Amino acid sequence: MADFDTIGKEFVKFYYATFDSARPNLSALYRDNSMLTFETQQTMGTAAILEKLTNLPFQNVEHKTDTVDCQPADEQGGILVLVTGALMTEGEQRPMSFVQTFHLKPEGQTYFVFNDIFRLVYPAA
């Protein structure tokens, strides 16, 4: 079995590739007890999370990750991931910095997203 760092980084690659090309397919990564905080809005469960993610104001988006850090979140195989990066949306000339943390939990041979918190980051000065 791959180590937490490899799994976390592969997950992140798959997550943003799916987000940017086939957003509805993200549903496979959430469960009914999954939580999403997207900016100030909190949602729970696959259906509500997908509704949120597929109805964001931008339809075309490209994520570029700058850093992906992973740690084991517990002794049952959970993985904590912190991503920093930039996203470019349609109609925006400049990329925006974002940060996202995922708490992945194992389920059989795979993983799902239990916690997901997303924030845009504005320049400090």
Next chain:
Amino acid sequence: MADFDTIGKEFVKFYYATFDSARPNLSALYRDNSMLTFETQQTMGTAAILEKLTNLPFQNVEHKTDTVDCQPADEQGGILVLVTGALMTEGEQRPMSFVQTFHLKPEGQTYFVFNDIFRLVYPAA
């Protein structure tokens, strides 16, 4: 018992107040199985984490938090926290954006930091 959001936000307030005024006291918040990723460097255990945090290149620092988002991390009382903010260090004219995620675990009537990942965030454009 207070809810996860109140606990997470109080923790963050206490953490940065301690960091900025009495950094060695942060040791009370870590345990021997705690993990810290500070930029690219990984450490584990109270002693190694404190050595890292007390030997950062800056001695005087002030954290300002912009956003603090919390979610329950499991059914045992764990809390996931994502912080975005700015920090001002001695000798630097401009604040730097940072992001930090904490995974807090309950221990009796209190909490300790199990996971801690810190990254500076550079402007996307």
